[in-house]
Amino acid sequence: MNAIDPTAGLTVWAEIDLDALEHNVRTLRARAPKSDLMAVVKADAYGHGLLPVARAAVRAGAGWLGVAQFAEAFALRDAGITTRLLTWLSVPGSDFAGAVRRDIDLSASATWTLYAIAATARQQGRTARVHLKVDTGLGRGGAYGTDWPALLDHARLLEAEGVISVVGIWTHFAFADAPEHPTVLTQQDTFFEAVALAEKVGLRPEVRHLANSAATLVHPSAHADLVRPGIAIYGLSPVPQVADDFDLRPVMTLRARLALVKRVPAGQGISYGHVYRPEVDTSIALVPLGYADGIPRNATNVGPVRIGDYRSTIAGRVCMDQFVVDLGPQGSAVAGDVVTLFGAGPDEPTAQDWADATDTISYEIVSRIGARVPRLWRGGSEDETEGGVEA
Structure with missing residues (x-):
């Protein structure tokens, strides 16, 4: 019998790895x-x-x-x-x-x-x-x-x-x-x-x-x-300039599902103010997360994301509820595909990457994720979903 996917029907969610958190506490105690x-x-x-x-x-x-x-x-x-x-x-x-x-x-x-x-x-x-x-x-x-x-x-x-x-x-x-x-x-x-x-x-x-x-x-x-x-x-280094991960494991991964994928011609302005224009005909994807969810508005044109094997940055303004990603001329994503904003997996952007891109600290990136983003806890004795209210 197939396991039920707890993310089914969710537009956005934050995965919280409690096993990683417990590991970090034990690591710090050993320090x-x-x-x-x-x-x-x-x-x-x-x-x-x-x-x-x-x-x-x-x-x-x-x-x-x-x-x-x-x-x-x-x-x-x-x-x-x-x-x-x-x-x-x-x-x-x-x-x-x-x-x-x-x-x-x-x-x-x-x-x-x-x-x-x-x-x-x-x-x-x-x-x-x-x-x-x-x-x-x-x-x-x-x-x-x-x-x-x-x-x-x-x-x-x-x-x-x-x-x-x-x-x-x-x-x-x-x-x-x-x-x-x-x-x-x-x-x-x-x-x-x-x-x-x-x-x-x-x-x-x-x-x-x-x-x-x-x-x-x-x-x-x-x-x-x-x-x-x-x-x-929470698995994030307070001294990112030191080349040592201190055996800390990031605890939060932030994901969403694409709401829309479509083609646009070269030169078409993207999102408010048209601060991004693709240089060639391309595919763009709509991600249902915005500054009301804690995505920094100054991540406009710089916030890193990963969709499948494709890593890109936000294209155009971050809006209250959504932002756009340029998938490139050969982009093959479809609505419903998962986009990772930050996490701990191979080649995934990190919270520190977001901090570097937006001139802040990783503390702010994770702590500002809003209440309407459901948390999915994994590991330990917790395995439950805290639902948010979708606007």
């Missing part, structure tokens, strides 16, 4: 054998699917999960995932009560955050788990300069009261994707000085963490107690 590993699954696991990816990462040995926003953390807890979990972006009025009640670790970069967490913990009769963030030079989140010792003093008082427990101290690199950049070691030194100051005032964090994907792969001195790889668990 930092003395450290625990936090799998960063923010932004719907970089577009790969929050819950299936989180479960796969935990199966592969991730002892922690990390997300940016409270809603992501709540979704993980409410789905029954009990792994230690950190969320780090909050504003006044955030649902600290929901986070503390769900045993979610919280980050604090300012005293207002500490007191908001503490007030919730008092009301619930619980001790909230807090990670203090220090700005060691990124110039983004974290307590900077003299704000750091002030944050420590307030944290010590609240910990003495029993309403918070400072379980972590952390920071983030500015140039970890540039292995030789001098700021990497400077930030690392500043971080450990900040930790020493925290210990001097009586705080004893369980975990110190600063290594993102790049630092996990190329800066062993930054591994500390916990590493926080994000893009690397």
